[in-house]
Amino acid sequence: MTDSLIMVGTRKGLWIGRSDGSRQEWTLSEPHFLMNEVASCFIDTRGDTPRLLAGVLSFHVGPQVYWSDDLGETWQDTAGGAIRFPEDTGSALERIWQLTGGAADEPDVVYAGTQPSALFRSEDRGQTFDMVRPLWDHPHREQWGAGFGGQAIHTILPHQGDRNRMTVAMSTGGVYQTEDGGGSWHPSNKGVKAYFFPDPWPEFGQCVHKVAGHPETPDTFYLQNHHGVYRSDDGGAQWDSIAEGLPSDFGFPIVVDPNDPDTVYVFPLVADGERIPPGGKPRVWRSRDRGASWTELSNGLPADGFYAAVVRDAMCADNGDPTGVYFGSRDGSVYASGDAGDSWSLVADHLPDVLSVRAAVIG
Numbered sequence: 001m002t003d004s005l006i007m008v009g010t011r012k013g014l015w016i017g018r019s020d021g022s023r024q025e026w027t028l029s030e031p032h033f034l035m036n037e038v039a040s041c042f043i044d045t046r047g048d049t050p051r052l053l054a055g056v057l058s059f060h061v062g063p064q065v066y067w068s069d070d071l072g073e074t075w076q077d078t079a080g081g082a083i084r085f086p087e088d089t090g091s092a093l094e095r096i097w098q099l100t101g102g103a104a105d106e107p108d109v110v111y112a113g114t115q116p117s118a119l120f121r122s123e124d125r126g127q128t129f130d131m132v133r134p135l136w137d138h139p140h141r142e143q144w145g146a147g148f149g150g151q152a153i154h155t156i157l158p159h160q161g162d163r164n165r166m167t168v169a170m171s172t173g174g175v176y177q178t179e180d181g182g183g184s185w186h187p188s189n190k191g192v193k194a195y196f197f198p199d200p201w202p203e204f205g206q207c208v209h210k211v212a213g214h215p216e217t218p219d220t221f222y223l224q225n226h227h228g229v230y231r232s233d234d235g236g237a238q239w240d241s242i243a244e245g246l247p248s249d250f251g252f253p254i255v256v257d258p259n260d261p262d263t264v265y266v267f268p269l270v271a272d273g274e275r276i277p278p279g280g281k282p283r284v285w286r287s288r289d290r291g292a293s294w295t296e297l298s299n300g301l302p303a304d305g306f307y308a309a310v311v312r313d314a315m316c317a318d319n320g321d322p323t324g325v326y327f328g329s330r331d332g333s334v335y336a337s338g339d340a341g342d343s344w345s346l347v348a349d350h351l352p353d354v355l356s357v358r359a360a361v362i363g
Contacts, residue, residue, distance in 0.1 A: 003363040004320065005071065006336070006347065007052065008328055009038030009356035014054055016072045017347055021361065023324050023338035026347045032072060033058075040313065042099035043360040044125065046107040050362050053110065053126045055096030063093050065112070067126050083112055083120050083129045089136065091116055097152040098313070099126065103160050104215070113153030117144055117170045119182075132182045140173070140187065140204055147171030147207050147226075154312055155208070160215035167211065167221065167236060174206035175223070177236055191239035193228055209252045210312040214261035222264050222291070224254040224312075229266060231291050242291025247278045253315035257323050257340065263288050265317070265325060265341065267310040275309045282306040284315075284327065286341050300344035301335065308333070313356040320361040328354030 006017040006026070013031035033056050040055035052068040054075075065082035066075045085091045095115040102109030102121075110126040113119060118136050120129035144151060152170060159165035164181045167188070174189040187204040194206045207226035214220065219235040222242075227250050230239040243249035248268040257263035264287050269275050277283060281304050284297045308331035318324040325341045328334040332351035335344045336359075 004318065004324065004359070004361050005043060005050075006326060006334075006357065006359040007041040007043060007054070007072075008334055008348065008351065008354060009041045009054065010328075010332070010352040010354050011037050012352035014038040014041065014056075014072075015348065015351060016052075017334075021320065023318075023320065023336055024345065026336065028348050029072065032075065033066070037095075037355070039355045040096050040099045040112075041356050041358050042101070042110070042126075043358050043362075044101050044110065045319075045360055045362055046101055046104065047125065050360070051125055053099045055099055055112070057095055063096050063114075065096065065099070065126055065129075078127050082122070082127060083114060085118070086131060086133075089131075091118075095150065095152065097150075097154045098156055100156050101158075103158050103163055106163065109158075111156045111158065113156050113168065113170075115150045115152035117141070117151055117153045117173060119153055119156065119168060121182075134183055135168070135176065135178075135185050138176070138185055143205065144170065144173035145205065149311075155211045157211060157213050157221070159218050161218055165218075167213070169208040169211045169223075171209065171226075172205055172207040174204045174208050175211060175236055176204075188236035189239070190237065191232075191241075192223065192225055192230060195227060210254045212254045212256045212264070214256045214258070217261040220261065220290070222254050222256060224251050224266060226250070226272060229254070229291065242287070245294040246285055247283075250275075251310075252312040253310055253327070255315055255317050255325070258317055258319045259321065259323050260288070262290050263323075263340070264291060265315070267315055267327060269309055276307045277309075280304050280307050282308075282310075282329070284325065284337075284341055284344075297337075297341040297344075299342060300337075306331075311355060314354045316357050316359055318359040318361050324359055324361070326357050326359050328357045330354065 098113035
């Protein structure tokens with residue numbers, strides 16, 4: 001039996017939604033981790049049993065990683081919270097911004113991106129983590145700044161064909177890559193504009209909001225910047241604008257269709273000074289030709305009067321056929337499409353501020 005699952009992390013807890021393969025009607029759980037912030041979540045389907053992971057921030061005990069092997073019926077905490085900064089760094093974990101799996105041939109590997117900007121690796125499916133120290137020790141680190149939401153690694157993209165290669169992105173700092181298994185890192189931001197700097201084309205320091213890619217085309221990346229939507233066709237060495245045709249080049253999420261590496265989704269906002277959908281109309285925009293042209297998707301979404309933003313990890317796509325696309329907003333509403341964005345239905349409303357959304361078809 002096919003089962004569709006959605007995890008919705010919010011400012012005050014985690015909700016889990018269930019549906020059948022049609023993804024038309026959803027049943028939502030009671031809140032997990034109520035009154036705790038869930039900035040990151042992950043549905044790991046690589047093992048024999050799906051594992052759910054959540055990056056939970058308790059303002060009493062600090063950030064913790066929790067995991068579940070029964071689709072959220074029960075949760076296990078992790079020793080010491082799983083992620084801790086080495087004492088000699090002089091820093092402490094503030095928030096877990098990203099949880100994601102390693103390459104398909106490393107089913108036990110999970111990565112975490114944190115605030116302050118650091119990368120951690122787990123080899124036991126997220127129960128214990130070690131810092132990837134060369135990135136933390138990078139000479140640029142002292143100059144990485146803080147975006148409006150903090151100074152954090154929010155994107156982790158392991159190369160699916162070469163374990164030595166990985167791409168990460170942070171706000172602010174930009175895109176960094178390794179080609180030697182994390183032993184060394186270099187910035188990869190050529191062509192990405194940072195209009196707020198005296199030199200708007202710096203080597204690093206860009207306020208990248210999100211980067212996405214597809215395992216079948218590992219040298220193609222899509223990037224949503226703080227003003228700017230870009231694509232790279234050479235593994236991140238050069239970025240070119242694909243914003244023409246969009247109502248705005250500002251936004252937070254960017255999502256690639258798991259079933260089609262040429263299809264990409266964004267959720268534009270007016271500008272950094274307003275951060276609302278243009279005209280108060282929530283719209284997902286889809287390109288089926290790698291950003292050469294864009295189509296507005298609105299069937300089933302509110303016609304107007306919608307003034308909430310969608311943050312960088314609050315939009316995703318699942319592995320169903322056709323693709324399911326999902327987003328949650330800062331007003332607590334969550335929408336789903338079971339037909340690659342052609343039509344939308346409301347999954348939930350009146351939730352707390354939505355920070356992270358992940359979905360998968362399992363079974």
